[in-house]
Amino acid sequence: MLDIASGRGTSALTIATEYDVSMVGVDLSAANVALSNGAAQAAGLSGRVGFRLRDAEKLSVSDGSVDAVVCECALCTFPDKPAAAAEFARVLRPGGRVGITDVTVDPDRLPPELTTLGAWVACVADARPAAEYANILTMAGLRVSVIEHHDATIGRMIDQIEARLQFLRLTSRARLEANGVDVERAGPVLGAVRTAVADGVHGYALLVADKPA
Ligand SMILES: C[S@@+](CC[C@H](N)C(=O)[O-])C[C@H]1O[C@@H](n2cnc3c(N)ncnc32)[C@H](O)[C@@H]1O
Numbered sequence: 001m002l003d004i005a006s007g008r009g010t011s012a013l014t015i016a017t018e019y020d021v022s023m024v025g026v027d028l029s030a031a032n033v034a035l036s037n038g039a040a041q042a043a044g045l046s047g048r049v050g051f052r053l054r055d056a057e058k059l060s061v062s063d064g065s066v067d068a069v070v071c072e073c074a075l076c077t078f079p080d081k082p083a084a085a086a087e088f089a090r091v092l093r094p095g096g097r098v099g100i101t102d103v104t105v106d107p108d109r110l111p112p113e114l115t116t117l118g119a120w121v122a123c124v125a126d127a128r129p130a131a132e133y134a135n136i137l138t139m140a141g142l143r144v145s146v147i148e149h150h151d152a153t154i155g156r157m158i159d160q161i162e163a164r165l166q167f168l169r170l171t172s173r174a175r176l177e178a179n180g181v182d183v184e185r186a187g188p189v190l191g192a193v194r195t196a197v198a199d200g201v202h203g204y205a206l207l208v209a210d211k212p213a
Helices: 010-018 030-042 081-091 117-121 130-139 152-178 183-198
Strands: 002-004 023-027 049-053 066-072 092-105 143-149 202-210
Touching (some): 002 010, 002 081, 010 023, 010 030, 010 049, 023 030, 030 049, 066 081, 081 130, 130 143, 152 202, 183 202
Parallel strands (some): 002 023, 002 066, 023 049
8 A cells, every 4th residue: 555645644644544445655755754754663564554755746656556545635735636646547557545534625615824835834735625536636637536625624633733833833843933934924824724624715625536347
């Protein structure tokens, strides 16, 4: 099973703990790959869970070599979403399945403050409506079987990010500022996202699609 844009490895490690599967996680961040491999080792799962540095739009993974793909909260950040979806389809075996979860948007109602680079980093600037994610998967040759809306999830994610920001303010402000990171810039973006969620502009969706056998 392949976790594309595996971040710090949380989903891959959770799946490998719940199910007897071999997992490969790929991410564009070398730091995340190193952290994830450390976490797999610490969890005693490094025999069947590993993480590699890869670009989701150009995976060096053989055609038809995986049973399932997951991509959580990351398709919205990829500049070329059709290229990434084509890679999902290419690496899946016929009959294989992909599950994605992602931030959704009503693009006609996106406020200007959520189209900035900061908003892109916060995963919302290039989010798409659930129907558009479904279309991207369909155009890649996959058959979409499930579209579920889980809009309350994004509110909980904002709570978690705000808690982490507060932790960083208290523990690492000087180090971050020395590296040119202004933790205070995230606050207004998160506030705007919270308002957009309350107004129904942003939501969160889960989609499942199959590669025809
Ligand atoms: C919001 S995080 C999601 C991480 C993880 N899937 C999760 O749910 O916790 C987005 C991740 O996508 C990764 N990423 C962004 N663009 C990528 C790309 N083109 N290829 C692979 N990973 C990418 C980032 O490094 C980051 O770890």
